[in-house]
Amino acid sequence: MAADVSLDRLPAVGESATVTVKIRSQVDVGSARLAVRLPDTLKFDPAAGGLSAARTVGLSQVADQRFALSAQGRVVSFKVTALAEGPVNVEADVSSVDNPAPDRAAHGSQTLTVGARGATAGITDTATTGVVRTAPAASLTRTAAAGQICAKGAFSYADPSGSWVAGRNVTVKVAGKTTSSATSAYYATGVTGSDGSYSVCFTSPVTTMYQVWVEFQTDSTLWRVTNNAGTSVYTVSTAAKTNVASGSDAAFGTTSPTSTYMRAWHAYDTLNQLWAVHGTSSCWTTRESSNCRKITIHWQPGSTDGTYFQNGVPVAQRYVALADADPDSEHTVLHESGHNLMDMLYNGWWPTSDCPSPHYLHMRTGPSCAWTEGFANAIAGYVKGDGQYCWSDGSCVNLMTTTWFNPNQAASRTNVADGDEVECRVAGALIDIWRKVDGGPLPTFAMMIGNSSTTFKEFFTTDRANAGLDVSAGTRNLVYTHTIDYRTTTTTPPSTTTTPPTSTTPPTTGNLVTNGGFESGTTGWTVTGGSVGNWTYYPAQAGSYYAWLGGNGAVNTDTVSQKITIPATANTVTLGYYLRIATQESGTTPYDYLRVQIIDGSTTTTVKTYSNADANSGYTYRTVDLSAYRGKSVTLRFYGTEDSNLQSDFLVDTVAVTTG
Numbered sequence: 001m002a003a004d005v006s007l008d009r010l011p012a013v014g015e016s017a018t019v020t021v022k023i024r025s026q027v028d029v030g031s032a033r034l035a036v037r038l039p040d041t042l043k044f045d046p047a048a049g050g051l052s053a054a055r056t057v058g059l060s061q062v063a064d065q066r067f068a069l070s071a072q073g074r075v076v077s078f079k080v081t082a083l084a085e086g087p088v089n090v091e092a093d094v095s096s097v098d099n100p101a102p103d104r105a106a107h108g109s110q111t112l113t114v115g116a117r118g119a120t121a122g123i124t125d126t127a128t129t130g131v132v133r134t135a136p137a138a139s140l141t142r143t144a145a146a147g148q149i150c151a152k153g154a155f156s157y158a159d160p161s162g163s164w165v166a167g168r169n170v171t172v173k174v175a176g177k178t179t180s181s182a183t184s185a186y187y188a189t190g191v192t193g194s195d196g197s198y199s200v201c202f203t204s205p206v207t208t209m210y211q212v213w214v215e216f217q218t219d220s221t222l223w224r225v226t227n228n229a230g231t232s233v234y235t236v237s238t239a240a241k242t243n244v245a246s247g248s249d250a251a252f253g254t255t256s257p258t259s260t261y262m263r264a265w266h267a268y269d270t271l272n273q274l275w276a277v278h279g280t281s282s283c284w285t286t287r288e289s290s291n292c293r294k295i296t297i298h299w300q301p302g303s304t305d306g307t308y309f310q311n312g313v314p315v316a317q318r319y320v321a322l323a324d325a326d327p328d329s330e331h332t333v334l335h336e337s338g339h340n341l342m343d344m345l346y347n348g349w350w351p352t353s354d355c356p357s358p359h360y361l362h363m364r365t366g367p368s369c370a371w372t373e374g375f376a377n378a379i380a381g382y383v384k385g386d387g388q389y390c391w392s393d394g395s396c397v398n399l400m401t402t403t404w405f406n407p408n409q410a411a412s413r414t415n416v417a418d419g420d421e422v423e424c425r426v427a428g429a430l431i432d433i434w435r436k437v438d439g440g441p442l443p444t445f446a447m448m449i450g451n452s453s454t455t456f457k458e459f460f461t462t463d464r465a466n467a468g469l470d471v472s473a474g475t476r477n478l479v480y481t482h483t484i485d486y487r488t489t490t491t492t493p494p495s496t497t498t499t500p501p502t503s504t505t506p507p508t509t510g511n512l513v514t515n516g517g518f519e520s521g522t523t524g525w526t527v528t529g530g531s532v533g534n535w536t537y538y539p540a541q542a543g544s545y546y547a548w549l550g551g552n553g554a555v556n557t558d559t560v561s562q563k564i565t566i567p568a569t570a571n572t573v574t575l576g577y578y579l580r581i582a583t584q585e586s587g588t589t590p591y592d593y594l595r596v597q598i599i600d601g602s603t604t605t606t607v608k609t610y611s612n613a614d615a616n617s618g619y620t621y622r623t624v625d626l627s628a629y630r631g632k633s634v635t636l637r638f639y640g641t642e643d644s645n646l647q648s649d650f651l652v653d654t655v656a657v658t659t660g
Contacts, residue, residue: 001105005020007020007110013082013116019110021034021076031068032096036076036091039088039258039259040061043081048079057162058163059158069094088123089123100395126261126264127235128236134253151198153197155192159266164256167192167216169272169275170192171218172198172216173215178206178210184211188201200214209243216236219233223275227298261301263325267326267333270334287347295340297320297333306326320337328392329390334379354369355368362415367457370456371455399428404418419483425482429482432530436537450467456484477534514562516655517653532546546653561637570660573657574658574659576621577652578652579620581594591648594610596639598635598637
């Protein structure tokens with residue numbers, strides 16, 4: 001698909017223009033959705049184009065329309081009127097409702113700068129006056145000492161859904177003028193806290209400052225967001241306060257960027273998530289201890305330059321390039337920043353690229369491509385805690401899929417090719433290693449500083465072993481659940497068509513559950529989150545395989561499910577299973593849960609609920625009466641959820657549904 005946005009004229013303040021969106025598609029789409037987004041500095045007449053009434057999303061207006069889209073395309077036009085001077089970005093997104101995917105979506109935009117007497121195409125400036133969302137408090141607790149002035153307030157931005165989010169670790173500069181004719185100067189610098197607030201004080205050079213104001217910048221000692229040329233960071237300024245006496249607080253309330261630049265601040269804030277898992281070093285890696293190399297993101301409204309990490313320039317000049325809508329996907333920001341992190345860990349070295357163009361998460365690429373892209377995907381899925389990769393159009397792929405490739409169907413996001421030349425499989429294996437073997441990614445980061453791996457195979461079988469990291473049979477089996485077979489050899493390349501092992505323990509006679517002991521891997525089960533495997537960290541109740549739900553210490557959902565048919569002639573129907581619960585939580589308050597559920601058509605019934613408060617030291621046999629489902633085909637599901645802190649492990653083995 002493609003979406004081209006154009007205006008019939010460049011309006012000045014008070015003038016109107018017609019916006020035209022031309023949508024093109026190579027295939028027929030039964031149900032397509034067009035979403036148009038404009039800043040609040042334009043008056044929007046969506047009805048003229050058949051669009052819905054506009055709704056407020058952050059500081060933007062969004063209207064949409066659904067229609068059948070043929071290969072002949074479609075044209076939608078509507079009116080806008082300029083209400084204020086400043087930069088404007090008019091955007092259009094089109095996507096498939098029934099089959100959301102990046103190749104069935106398109107983003108288009110048009111940028112301009114509205115003036116009092118005219119407008120110019122494009123946007124060149126990165127500095128704006130901020131929007132005051134929350135006025136200063138009527139009264140403040142005095143924090144300024146005698147002779148000082150303290151600037152106080154908060155900074156926030158709107159995410160793609162329109163929710164307001166605290167701007168963390170944003171650089172705050174307090175500026176001012178001593179007299180009306182004096183040159184402005186900076187008097188103090190600080191950063192916003194985890195809640196977006198700041199209180200920055202300075203010693204006043206005069207009894208009363210003529211003016212004081214605050215500037216916020218997308219530039220810290222560790223990361224920054226600039227325009228595409230890399231010449232300017234984004235700056236938001238408050239209105240100036242006049243006649244500010246020393247010994248007083250200057251309250252500026254809550255400030256936000258304008259809607260046109262909102263994504264720059266979203267991208268900046270997203271890097272806080274990567275910093276949270278980088279370790280304890282003062283720089284991104286332990287290679288440095290001062291004058292840290294920054295992660296630099298190039299982005300500007302309307303940009304079509306992205307999405308990639310530029311490693312074809314000198315090391316000190318390398319950067320992440322993001323296109324217009326890319327910051328809407330925190331996974332994308334983290335993925336490309338993950339490339340930047342790998343570049344730092346490897347000190348600027350990269351294996352020879354064997355990535356086809358384009359390359360896809362779910363298809364075979366090349367062994368080096370799968371390693372470098374898989375690492376970046378793993379960074380995104382691990383940092384977000386969801387084991388996924390999601391694009392700015394909202395479509396996602398589950399990196400933790402352990403379902404083997406079905407050669408009778410084409411490769412897709414739900415039918416992923418097998419082996420270590422597939423970046424989705426490498427990413428899932430890495431995330432599972434970090435979650436269930438290494439206790440996080442830090443051992444990998446430390447190993448990468450001294451070992452430059454060309455492929456995931458080299459990383460796992462050679463460099464991990466040389467660094468003393470776990471490459472035991474249990475860890476190899478964990479990797480095998482992601483269809484990467486390093487179980488018996490470190491020299492023979494794995495087969496991408498190997499099928500899961502044949503069960504050596506036949507099901508119990510009369511058991512309606514296939515592979516209830518999990519000894520055939522995921523055979524018979526539908527699994528999310530890589531929850532079935534052979535791990536040495538915990539023993540199985542019987543055999544060597546079991547289901548492990550949870551164990552992440554982050555917001556996460558794991559499921560293991562199977563459809564069964566219960567005979568109508570059964571007198572009794574009993575579900576039995578062994579369950580072990582281990583947790584890092586304390587006390588009796590439930591935070592993490594395992595729910596045993598029966599899905600009957602559109603109705604889901606939870607028949608048993610366990611939590612971290614039910615932790616035990618070994619496997620306990622549990623039973624549930626399922627007689628109410630006689631004569632039905634239902635789905636048995638184990639559904640595990642964790643909150644954002646401290647892990648809980650729910651271990652399930654030897655599952656059986658028997659009748660009598």
